[in-house]
Amino acid sequence: xxxxxxxxxxxxxxxxxxxxxxxxxxxxxxxxxxxxxxxxxxxxxxxxxxxxxxxxxxxxxxxxxxxxxxxxxxxxxxxxxxxxxxxxxxxxxxxxxxxxxxxxxxxxxxxxxxxxxxxxxxxxxxxxxxxxxxxxxxxxxxxxxxxxxxxxxxxxxxxxxxxxxxxxxxxxxxxxxxxxxxxxxxxxxxxxxxxxxxxxxxxxxxxxxxxxxxxxxxxxxxxxxxxxxxxxxxxxxxxxxxxxxxxxxxxxxxxxxxxxxxxxxxxxxxxxxxxxxxxxxxxxxxxxxxxxxxxxxxxxxxxxxxxxxxxxxxxxxxxxxxxxxxxxxxxxxxxxxxxxxxxxxxxxxxxxxxxxxxxxxxxxxxxxxxxxxxxxxxxxxx
Numbered sequence: 001x002x003x004x005x006x007x008x009x010x011x012x013x014x015x016x017x018x019x020x021x022x023x024x025x026x027x028x029x030x031x032x033x034x035x036x037x038x039x040x041x042x043x044x045x046x047x048x049x050x051x052x053x054x055x056x057x058x059x060x061x062x063x064x065x066x067x068x069x070x071x072x073x074x075x076x077x078x079x080x081x082x083x084x085x086x087x088x089x090x091x092x093x094x095x096x097x098x099x100x101x102x103x104x105x106x107x108x109x110x111x112x113x114x115x116x117x118x119x120x121x122x123x124x125x126x127x128x129x130x131x132x133x134x135x136x137x138x139x140x141x142x143x144x145x146x147x148x149x150x151x152x153x154x155x156x157x158x159x160x161x162x163x164x165x166x167x168x169x170x171x172x173x174x175x176x177x178x179x180x181x182x183x184x185x186x187x188x189x190x191x192x193x194x195x196x197x198x199x200x201x202x203x204x205x206x207x208x209x210x211x212x213x214x215x216x217x218x219x220x221x222x223x224x225x226x227x228x229x230x231x232x233x234x235x236x237x238x239x240x241x242x243x244x245x246x247x248x249x250x251x252x253x254x255x256x257x258x259x260x261x262x263x264x265x266x267x268x269x270x271x272x273x274x275x276x277x278x279x280x281x282x283x284x285x286x287x288x289x290x291x292x293x294x295x296x297x298x299x300x301x302x303x304x305x306x307x308x309x310x311x312x313x314x315x316x317x318x319x320x321x322x323x324x325x326x327x328x329x330x331x332x333x334x335x336x337x338x339x340x341x342x343x344x345x346x347x348x349x350x351x352x353x354x355x356x357x358x359x360x361x362x363x364x365x366x367x368x369x370x371x372x373x374x375x376x377x378x379x380x381x382x
């Protein structure tokens with residue numbers, strides 16, 4: 001499987017193509033739109049979210065609600081296009097001056113991209129923008145529907161925002177609170193403090209980052225491989241997570257805490273129960289050993305830096321005069337941590353589906369289901 005995306009933040013639309021999905025898979029447009037709407041929510045989002053009402057258009061590869069086996073083409077129109085058409089049009093009469101950016105933002109792709117491609121900043125920031133993740137959520141939602149049909153569940157929660165850390169639990173009540181929370185947090189006290197921190201950041205022209213966690217449940221042992229560096233499941237997940245804008249670190253299970261413990265307090269003892277197969281007493285490894293899923297839930301954490309656009313901007317250098325000036329201000333969010341969680345859940349879904357189809361190549365979804373069931377049954381009886 002593979003996918004490609006195209007499109008700019010203020011372009012006409014975002015475009016995506018999925019290749020390699022088996023035929024006969026039920027594809028729900030409503031599920032994709034639901035994920036897109038969730039990505040747009042959150043207490044720290046900016047004015048752009050009031051303009052866009054993201055909805056996917058299934059252009060090809062799906063007929064009668066089922067995948068055909070052909071490439072699936074998706075589009076998400078940008079409603080803000082009408083305000084940017086003269087600036088972003090492909091035509092030679094495009095207005096290249098009115099929104100030209102000459103003051104690159106620290107922490108953004110602005111300057112490095114302009115130097116690399118020998119172009120103006122506008123051409124860089126339009127593609128580097130996190131607006132691109134809307135299409136990755138749409139593509140990931142299609143992948144997530146495959147996983148749901150196989151019995152795999154993905155969920156996530158926000159662990160911290162702006163230095164406010166939430167108390168966590170692992171019970172039904174906690175996860176219900178996460179689902180109902182606009183911050184995707186299961187700790188109501190921390191949620192209130194996050195809201196207060198957001199108000200302060202807005203007043204000071206600042207932005208906020210945070211820490212997020214994604215969990216993948218009911219994954220059998222054996223996805224991924226130890227035999228080559230680029231087939232390791234944790235490596236692929238890490239690359240996907242770090243490819244999301246503003247994500248600066250990723251870890252699995254205990255993560256960096258493992259470096260502070262003795263080996264006996266890090267590794268997970270193995271047990272066996274007839275009819276249930278092998279399992280682990282704990283899950284410090286985060287469900288991955290040797291680059292392969294080990295049958296326990298896959299647990300990954302990621303850190304998101306504060307968004308580079310500041311309404312009290314930092315110093316930068318004017319690209320023409322070379323004078324020290326304040327960085328440009330593009331319309332932006334104060335905090336997008338809950339939205340980033342939605343993105344991470346869906347990029348993780350893609351990697352897991354890719355690993356599933358690597359192990360169980362199939363032209364049809366029925367073939368995939370049969371191979372999947374046989375493999376899981378075999379694991380229980382070893």
